[in-house]
Amino acid sequence: MATSTVSYLWRDQNAFKGFCTGVSLHSHTNQSKETLDFLANLGNKYSLIRPILARLERRAQEKFGLRVNYAAAYWTPPMTPRLAFDLESRQIEDLDLNSMVSITDHDNIEAPMLLRTIPSARRIPVSVEWSVPYGGVQDFHIGVHNLPSNSAKQWMRTLAEFTANPKQARLKEILVALNDEPNVLVVFNHPMWDLFLVGEEKHQFLVNEFLQKYGAFLHALELNGLRNWEENRSVRRLAQQWNMLLISGGDRHGVEPNANINLTNATSFTEFVHEIRRQRLSNVLFMPQYAEPWKHRLLQSTLDAIRDYPDFPQGSRTWDERAYHPDANGVMRPLNEIWPNGRAPFSIHWTIKAVQMLGQGPVSGSLRLAWNEDSQLRVALGEPEG
Incomplete structure (x- = not known):
């Protein structure tokens, strides 16, 4: 039986009492390549945006001889790995809790590998947000936390090969193998976010199909600190439907620390993973910044x-x-x-x-x-x- 608790620091200033550690999951650094492909999708979906983009594309071609390539272009968040690690740690330590931070840049592990050369961050887990093409029209993002140090680079090659050439049978093999790693945590990040704007009905069908096929190899569904209330309520209903655990994930890209964390009495990240996987116990705490208006x-x-x-x-x-x-x-x-x-x-x-x-x-x-x-x-x- 999955047991998830969700608390809100602006409601209960003592919500973290009785725990010794806070865990920051799912945040990004300047090692993360954030695609601009969504701009093309917005232009295709919204008639008001298309003329604006078309004008910019035309001027780029005429003045600079450049054809705008949304799929190849990308931006990187402003914070370096060290700045991001310190930001996330400080928010947790301000609550008089020990801090654990798992950084998950898109499809690369450069940030945790760099941070492991710094004494204060040497125990950071090797983690990644893996882009999983699915159904020919959508991408799902999977948080893979605490990869084994001695095989992390091989794992990254395996994940990259699938992303470049997705095959359903291969996806199951990879997820089964990740699940067989006893200290690895696999999270379905922001599952109800229709990333490529395929439509609510189509997206929900794909999510449920994905969970039907692969849910046994996923350890939790993410309540995302950068998504809105209604979407996170939908994730909560989804977790109830599939008897899955809920877990935090701030998804920070800027300079505001994650808007939610996990609370635990674990003394290592591996021990925290075992709490999630074996005990099926998760305590999510939303921080005061989540109470701010979502659009703001x-x-x-x-x-x-x-x-x-x-x-x-x-x-x-x-x-x-x-x-x-x-x-x-x-x-x-x-x-x-x-x-x-x-x-x-x-x-x-x-x-x-x-x-x-x-x-x-x-x-x-x-x-x-x-x-x-x-x-x-x-x-x-x-x-x-x-």
């Missing part, structure tokens, strides 16, 4: 992505250092190396400035009030108000 939090995350950070290491300071696109020769380069004279075109520069203004002073406050979700907070994830 999405705006802040977007602003984090395009904000300048002059104190960060070179390569992470400006948004166009962190966004990449093939140049005229097909070589992937940061945008600030592709712009003429190293500066963004006037129209793009002022578009970015206009978006940045949304996060300043009165404008930001007014948007926050307009997006207030107090009625949503009263029901939280389907529980009566405490």
